[in-house]
Amino acid sequence: MMKPSPFHPLNLVLGLIIWALWFVLLYGGLSVGCAFAPPGAEAGAWTWINAVSLALALFVSGYLLVCAYGCWKASPPSHAVEVEPIKTFTSKTSAAVYLVSALASLALGLPGILLPPCV
Amino acid sequence: MSNLPDQANCEREERLEHVWANLPGWGALAAVNHTSVGLRFMATGMVFFLIGGVLAMLIRTQLALPEQEIIGASVYNQIFTMHGTVMMFLFAIPVLEGAAMYLVPKMLGTRDLVFPRLSALGYYCYLFGGVIILSSLVFEIAPDAGWFMYTPLSSHTYSPGPGSDFWLLGITFVEISAISAGVELVVSILRTRANGMSLNKMPIFCWYILAMALMIVFGFPPLILGSVLLELERAAGFVFFETVGGGDPLLWQHLFWLFGHPEVYIIFLPAAGIVSTLIPVFARHPLVGYRWIVLGIITMGFISFGLWVHHMFTVGIPQMAQAFFSVASMLVAIPTAIQIFAWLATLWQGKVVYHLPMLWIIGFLVVFVCGGLTGVMLALVPFNWQVHDTHFVVAHMHYVLVGGMLFPLIAGFYYWLPHVSGRMPSDKMGRWGFWLFFGGFNVTFLLMHLTGLLGMPRRIYTYEAGLGWDWLNLVSSIGGFIMAIGVAVIIVDIVLHFRFGRRAEQNPWCADTLEWAIPMPVNAYNFSSLPNITTRHPMWENPELIESIAAGEHGLAEVQNVRRDIYGSDAVTGKVREVVHLPTNSWLPLLTAVVLAVVCISLLIKAYPVALAAALLALVLVLRWGWDNCAHPRAAPVREDDPVDPPLHSRTCDGPGLWGMVVSLMANGTLYVSLLFGWFYLWTAAPQWSSPEQGRVALIPMAMSGVLLSLAVMIYRNAVAGLRKGQADGLTLKLWAAAALGLVHWCVLIWILQTSELQPTELAHDAVLMVALYYLLLHSGLAVIFTILQALRVKLGYVGPELPYEPVVIQPFWVYTFGVFWLSFAAFLLLPMAWGA
Numbered sequence: 001m002m003k004p005s006p007f008h009p010l011n012l013v014l015g016l017i018i019w020a021l022w023f024v025l026l027y028g029g030l031s032v033g034c035a036f037a038p039p040g041a042e043a044g045a046w047t048w049i050n051a052v053s054l055a056l057a058l059f060v061s062g063y064l065l066v067c068a069y070g071c072w073k074a075s076p077p078s079h080a081v082e083v084e085p086i087k088t089f090t091s092k093t094s095a096a097v098y099l100v101s102a103l104a105s106l107a108l109g110l111p112g113i114l115l116p117p118c119v
Numbered sequence: 120m121s122n123l124p125d126q127a128n129c130e131r132e133e134r135l136e137h138v139w140a141n142l143p144g145w146g147a148l149a150a151v152n153h154t155s156v157g158l159r160f161m162a163t164g165m166v167f168f169l170i171g172g173v174l175a176m177l178i179r180t181q182l183a184l185p186e187q188e189i190i191g192a193s194v195y196n197q198i199f200t201m202h203g204t205v206m207m208f209l210f211a212i213p214v215l216e217g218a219a220m221y222l223v224p225k226m227l228g229t230r231d232l233v234f235p236r237l238s239a240l241g242y243y244c245y246l247f248g249g250v251i252i253l254s255s256l257v258f259e260i261a262p263d264a265g266w267f268m269y270t271p272l273s274s275h276t277y278s279p280g281p282g283s284d285f286w287l288l289g290i291t292f293v294e295i296s297a298i299s300a301g302v303e304l305v306v307s308i309l310r311t312r313a314n315g316m317s318l319n320k321m322p323i324f325c326w327y328i329l330a331m332a333l334m335i336v337f338g339f340p341p342l343i344l345g346s347v348l349l350e351l352e353r354a355a356g357f358v359f360f361e362t363v364g365g366g367d368p369l370l371w372q373h374l375f376w377l378f379g380h381p382e383v384y385i386i387f388l389p390a391a392g393i394v395s396t397l398i399p400v401f402a403r404h405p406l407v408g409y410r411w412i413v414l415g416i417i418t419m420g421f422i423s424f425g426l427w428v429h430h431m432f433t434v435g436i437p438q439m440a441q442a443f444f445s446v447a448s449m450l451v452a453i454p455t456a457i458q459i460f461a462w463l464a465t466l467w468q469g470k471v472v473y474h475l476p477m478l479w480i481i482g483f484l485v486v487f488v489c490g491g492l493t494g495v496m497l498a499l500v501p502f503n504w505q506v507h508d509t510h511f512v513v514a515h516m517h518y519v520l521v522g523g524m525l526f527p528l529i530a531g532f533y534y535w536l537p538h539v540s541g542r543m544p545s546d547k548m549g550r551w552g553f554w555l556f557f558g559g560f561n562v563t564f565l566l567m568h569l570t571g572l573l574g575m576p577r578r579i580y581t582y583e584a585g586l587g588w589d590w591l592n593l594v595s596s597i598g599g600f601i602m603a604i605g606v607a608v609i610i611v612d613i614v615l616h617f618r619f620g621r622r623a624e625q626n627p628w629c630a631d632t633l634e635w636a637i638p639m640p641v642n643a644y645n646f647s648s649l650p651n652i653t654t655r656h657p658m659w660e661n662p663e664l665i666e667s668i669a670a671g672e673h674g675l676a677e678v679q680n681v682r683r684d685i686y687g688s689d690a691v692t693g694k695v696r697e698v699v700h701l702p703t704n705s706w707l708p709l710l711t712a713v714v715l716a717v718v719c720i721s722l723l724i725k726a727y728p729v730a731l732a733a734a735l736l737a738l739v740l741v742l743r744w745g746w747d748n749c750a751h752p753r754a755a756p757v758r759e760d761d762p763v764d765p766p767l768h769s770r771t772c773d774g775p776g777l778w779g780m781v782v783s784l785m786a787n788g789t790l791y792v793s794l795l796f797g798w799f800y801l802w803t804a805a806p807q808w809s810s811p812e813q814g815r816v817a818l819i820p821m822a823m824s825g826v827l828l829s830l831a832v833m834i835y836r837n838a839v840a841g842l843r844k845g846q847a848d849g850l851t852l853k854l855w856a857a858a859a860l861g862l863v864h865w866c867v868l869i870w871i872l873q874t875s876e877l878q879p880t881e882l883a884h885d886a887v888l889m890v891a892l893y894y895l896l897l898h899s900g901l902a903v904i905f906t907i908l909q910a911l912r913v914k915l916g917y918v919g920p921e922l923p924y925e926p927v928v929i930q931p932f933w934v935y936t937f938g939v940f941w942l943s944f945a946a947f948l949l950l951p952m953a954w955g956a
Contacts, residue, residue, distance in 0.1 A: 009691050016421035023425050035803040089319035096414045104450050111442030118437050
């Protein structure tokens with residue numbers, strides 16, 4: 001998947017934009033799933049909706065973790081005098097944003113382990 | 120750069136003053152300067168605060184004892200509705216916007232905001248909108264359905280009077296102000312920083328304001344859409360929120376809280392910015408964890424948009440969906456906690472000086488942390504169910520909002536007061552004010568948690584004796600009055616300080632940010648010359664800036680061609696890219712706001728022809744406003760001595776106007792996405808949704824109309840691509856061709872609308888479709904008008920290969936119009952056919 005250079009300022013928000021899209025997809029998808037193909041209440045959490053949402057949560061979080069690692073790895077060390085401080089700032093902050101986004105994306109998927117989707 | 124002798128320097132500053140000053144006398148109403156507009160926002164906001172406070176005292180008087188009849192149920196409903204409305208819409212957001220407008224250019228090392236007339240328009244919309252809303256209270260026809268106007272209570276059936284109309288139209292009017300401020304602040308922060316002020320050297324306050332402004336851009340449109348739809352339902356009988364016909368009252372709740380919950384953070388973020396600015400100053404230590412705080416701000420800005428359903432936990436949403444929002448509600452505590460720990464670490468590392476503003480910061484930390492903890496409690500669904508709509512929620516809300524916003528705001532007032540007045544406030548009176556307010560606040564609201572846990576619902580105008588609520592309400596009311604005395608002491612202190620306050624020395628608090636490098640009281644142009652920035656703490660590391668700036672040793676020290684000039688800089692590195700010439704004093708913002716007020720009042724009294732005429736007049740005024748830009752003789756006509764390195768922004772292809780257009784389209788796009796959300800929500804969730812068997816809109820003509828629009832966009836883009844390369848071959852012809860094709864497309868849309876058999880008063884399906892069609896019509900029409908004006912400006916020499924700025928600014932509007940057309944075609948016409956809905 002295409003992503004900008006680790007020093008591009010878009011990285012400062014991209015992780016959370018992905019999180020927001022994931023949230024919309026999760027909430028919207030749940031509503032549509034429950035409207036058109038609702039699993040029975042007796043199935044509890046063992047439903048296709050929960051399985052899909054958990055799998056997607058793992059995928060989204062994994063992708064965001066990779067992005068976080070990429071930004072962190074590209075960050076110049078703080079003591080490297082020849083590097084513009086703005087680059088260090090952007091890449092390290094972006095790495096943290098991606099990490100937070102990954103954790104937040106995973107957290108959104110966790111209710112799928114326990115709760116029935118449409119009740 | 121020069122070191123001028125004193126006499127020459129004085130004359131230079133006189134020239135700056137002459138160019139930047141407001142007009143004298145009544146001419147001050149034409150002021151567009153950010154200092155004047157920011158102060159007006161704050162002063163007006165404080166007046167609204169006092170009015171909202173009086174309403175709060177009436178509420179506490181009524182509830183002090185059981186079974187009182189001081190205020191009847193009907194008036195009580197109006198009072199609590201107006202208390203919430205005034206405090207949230209007319210005080211909290213505008214006063215913080217005003218503070219941001221006043222401070223941001225000064226902190227960024229520039230002379231004004233980038234769209235000054237927009238600031239002035241925003242102020243007048245706010246003022247007139249606020250007066251219109253409050254006038255309803257005077258006539259005893261105020262809205263009475265609560266500050267969040269839930270349907271069906273606010274519908275025509277259950278609120279037949281004009282109260283809800285005042286709210287819907289007045290608040291929408293005020294929101295023009297908020298969005299204009301949002302656009303203004305985003306572009307100013309990103310594009311007009313001092314030379315060298317890269318993002319990592321930006322004052323932390325500006326990070327907070329950037330996040331707040333972007334949140335306004337994305338947060339307010341859902342409520343604007345909701346208000347328009349509800350007003351259409353009330354005034355014209357369209358179906359959106361009534362179950363019969365396929366609407367759903369819960370759609371209103373979604374649209375309201377899509378705005379409403381981010382709004383809490385829109386209020387909190389600038390206040391937290393004040394805290395992050397003041398703590399290092401009084402701790403005499405740089406902020407610990409600057410980068411962590413930036414992370415916290417960005418995270419909070421996003422996650423706060425994922426919490427809105429926690430206001431709707433009791434409406435019957437599936438458990439798993441509730442859990443998403445419960446998780447997000449708990450997640451948002453983490454970036455908040457990051458900031459609180461960073462503040463504590465800064466205090467721990469530094470040597471704290473407990474001046475008066477610091478007292479308010481300590482009060483903030485105590486009160487806000489308590490509010491945050493009850494917020495985590497409310498994020499838990501079972502607990503939320505138990506205390507829903509009780510006084511526990513009222514207590515939590517006030518701890519968060521007063522703690523999270525008012526305490527830092529007053530700290531900020533005291534801190535920046537010398538900047539405005541050149542005098543210091545009274546420490547003694549200020550401390551009295553603080554302790555009275557802090558004590559009164561906690562007496563009022565700490566006990567209110569218990570009142571709520573004992574089951575007292577919010578919004579009841581009286582209660583029976585003996586339910587266990589009597590003494591709690593009495594003590595809360597006493598606390599309320601103590602708090603009011605505290606406010607009175609603070610007001611007296613501030614008023615008296617203008618006359619009796621000790622003269623403030625330069626940079627009286629030993630602060631680190633640039634606003635303290637300019638004279639006090641502040642002048643019209645802020646900086647006599649625009650400094651280069653090499654550090655995050657310019658006043659600590661380069662205190663000599665005060666003298667060197669005043670001596671004209673930095674950039675843009677001399678006035679050029681009687682223009683208001685500032686630097687435009689790179690959004691990331693802060694390196695200067697262009698000289699931005701700003702408009703001077705103008706009556707157009709005031710006139711436009713007056714005409715918009717006529718639109719608002721005409722809609723209220725249902726004089727629709729007048730409203731339509733006034734709306735057209737407002738459009739003419741706005742176009743007239745845009746006419747004086749760029750190379751127009753009243754702006755920056757081409758001259759031989761025009762600067763080339765850096766050039767004037769109107770000679771470039773990437774000036775602030777383009778950024779302003781893109782940010783405005785983000786707000787516009789959010790409104791459109793909200794409409795799409797409403798469409799899909801009603802389709803999937805409305806209990807009686809139905810769609811006509813035959814499509815209401817002629818599909819083939821619609822597609823043909825879209826083809827015409829696409830051709831227009833292609834031609835326009837081709838014209839702009841040529842301009843970017845410095846070529847003007849056939850420019851006029853291309854612009855006229857794009858306008859002509861756009862016009863034919865628009866006419867076809869009109870024909871489709873007229874021949875369609877939409878029944879918006881019968882079916883929600885048709886009502887949404889009609890709104891979507893009008894939305895497309897509006898955009899296509901505006902694109903055509905803009906392009907015709909551009910073609911005329913090419914002929915007059917205001918646009919050309921050397922002056923490509925304006926067509927480049929308008930291009931995103933065409934592309935947006937193209938995008939929403941085809942998206943609408945797919946979502947509103949094709950998808951239902953494919954799905955068989």
